[in-house]
Amino acid sequence: MSMKMKMEEQENLNLIPPTATLEIDKDLTLLPRIKLNLTVHPSTPSSSITNQIDEWKTKRALLDFLQTSHSLPFPLPEEDLQFKRFNKDLKKRKREDPVVYGTLHIWDLSFLSEKNENDVVKWRNGLVEKLNGVELNLQGVRFRLEVDVPECDDFDGMKKNWEEFYAFRNVNRSSRREPDTVVVNGVPSRWFAETRVSSKPSMLVTHTIFSKFGKISKLE
Incomplete structure (x- = not known):
């Protein structure tokens, strides 16, 4: 009975679209998203940067490009696009250094709901190709956008x-x-905690999360 239920659960998991929200239990939900790394460089390495680049203006320039180029089928919320200065001290900046870097998160994947995993990856890679190399005019200086997964x-x-x-x-x-080992780094430990009991990671919660994707032989 247990073996049969496990097999049915795994089959049902395989049927879930890659853009669908996965309910693990009443308190745990996995949300799919597309994430891209963004780096803004001067158009030529020899460009002289005399003023700090405004992160907000960089964000607005890229949001405007996404909107006018129809790269996305909907307006992107400002909070889903983040930029930070690469080096706040202009005197320490090398000519080939980027000026800002950031991330683009796409949480609303409803427009891809009818697509399979390969289609989603193909769309994501197409977006990377479309954005990579785009030129931005910021404060009268031209910059080049570098995008990768x-x-x-x-x-x-x-x-x-x-x-x-x-x-x-x-x-x-x-x-x-x-390979049979999964190592998880760089995520908040509270994600694996029983929130009503403690803020420390719980073996029970951790096992509940990862057993959703297959059999676990050992958990540390």
């Missing part, structure tokens, strides 16, 4: 790295072993 969101890249790493480790062994 974060390493943690590049599943094909991670899969290739895993395969190469484990193939190399086991080159002298008769059988090849697939």
Whole structure:
């Protein structure tokens, strides 16, 4: 009975669209999103920057481009696009250094609800190609936008790295072993806490989250 229910649960999980919200339990929900890294460079490395670049004006310039170029089928909320200065001290800035960097989050994926995972990745990569290299005019100076997918969101890249790493480790062994360990870093511990009990991570909550995606042999 338990084995059958697990198999049915896994099959149901595979049927969930990549843009759908996943309810783990009454207090835990996974929200899909698309995330891109953004870096703004001077159009030419030799450009002389005499004034600090305003992050808000950078944001407005890119939001205007997204709107006028129809890169997105809807206006993007300002809070979903964030920029920070690369180096606040202009005297320490090298000519080839970027001026600001940031992230773009797309939380509303309803326009992709009928697409499968490959279609979503294809759309995301198309957006990267469209934005990468765009020129922005900020405070009378021309800049170039560089866009890429974060390493943690590049599943094909991670899969290739895993395969190469484990193939190399086991080159002298008769059988090849697939990667079987997931290491989670850089997330708030409170996400794995029983909020009504403690703010510290809970084994129960952690197990509940990750067992949703398959069998767990060991949890630390």
